[in-house]
Amino acid sequence: MSEDTNKLPLKKVATEFVLVLLRSTRSTFYYAVCLVSLWVLFQPAETFSYVLAPEQILDLMAKNFAAFRRVAVTQTVHIPKSGIEGRELSFKETIYLKTPGFYARTADSGGISMDLPYRIILMPGSVSYLADYLFRLGINSGERCLSRQDGVISYRLGDKDKQSSALFVEKERVIPILFRTRIQSATAHGFRVVSFKDYRQVDEDWYPHELEISEYGATVVRFMITEIKVDPVIPGGIVFNPIEIPPAAHGAPSPLQETIRALTEANK
Numbered sequence: 001m002s003e004d005t006n007k008l009p010l011k012k013v014a015t016e017f018v019l020v021l022l023r024s025t026r027s028t029f030y031y032a033v034c035l036v037s038l039w040v041l042f043q044p045a046e047t048f049s050y051v052l053a054p055e056q057i058l059d060l061m062a063k064n065f066a067a068f069r070r071v072a073v074t075q076t077v078h079i080p081k082s083g084i085e086g087r088e089l090s091f092k093e094t095i096y097l098k099t100p101g102f103y104a105r106t107a108d109s110g111g112i113s114m115d116l117p118y119r120i121i122l123m124p125g126s127v128s129y130l131a132d133y134l135f136r137l138g139i140n141s142g143e144r145c146l147s148r149q150d151g152v153i154s155y156r157l158g159d160k161d162k163q164s165s166a167l168f169v170e171k172e173r174v175i176p177i178l179f180r181t182r183i184q185s186a187t188a189h190g191f192r193v194v195s196f197k198d199y200r201q202v203d204e205d206w207y208p209h210e211l212e213i214s215e216y217g218a219t220v221v222r223f224m225i226t227e228i229k230v231d232p233v234i235p236g237g238i239v240f241n242p243i244e245i246p247p248a249a250h251g252a253p254s255p256l257q258e259t260i261r262a263l264t265e266a267n268k
Contacts, residue, residue, distance in 0.1 A: 054144045057155050058130045060174040066124045067205050069099045072232035076224045099123045102240040115211055115223050116243045118194045121176045136245045137181055138165040149178055175206055190216040
């Protein structure tokens with residue numbers, strides 16, 4: 001991330017001033033002060049940023065999605081060639097999401113539900129509800145630190161161990177940008193990474209229009225939102241069900257590949 005160019009002239013002047021002091025004084029005390037000043041000048045801005053408490057992060061994030069208590073999402077689901085048997089598969093579907101943690105889908109929807117547990121974070125909820133939700137995903141919401149995710153300064157919620165499950169929240173807008181949860185297969189251990197991308201304004205709030213899920217470093221499914229309606233009229237016959245959250249695990253098995261395989265077979 002590049003440094004704010006508006007601050008460069010001021011930093012240059014301050015640096016030159018400190019160097020002049022270094023050359024003009026023999027005092028050990030002032031020499032030490034000058035060295036400390038130089039060190040401070042060249043620290044990254046986030047080093048001295050105020051870090052919100054975990055409860056504040058969750059509260060602000062929930063408030064940012066307060067308008068999305070009930071939404072209808074029309075999206076294209078794309079399974080790349082790297083999915084099952086080298087075949088690409090795309091289809092459209094409409095899903096309905098309702099706080100707290102309910103969903104419904106039209107009868108002609110494709111049936112891949114692996115994105116649903118992670119969409120709960122895009123719904124308003126209390127701090128205790130969100131903390132419990134993250135706990136069920138294996139994320140310790142009581143620990144946080146500043147981090148960089150793809151060059152974006154973010155809050156990282158989760159244990160300090162870099163191999164632990166975590167949620168990354170963009171610091172500037174306090175919106176989720178990435179989940180990382182541990183999974184396992186019969187032969188390997190790794191991560192499922194869920195990325196929230198392409199945030200756009202819906203009315204006055206932000207909502208991601210792309211959600212990508214990868215496992216063991218490879219993209220397995222991508223959801224591209226083409227339309228989102230807030231407080232939509234719910235068609236007759238639509239039944240809401242609770243969103244099932246996958247088991248928190250240090251190595252929970254992944255059913256995603258099996259789901260995609262079944263869906264691919266059904267669309268042959």
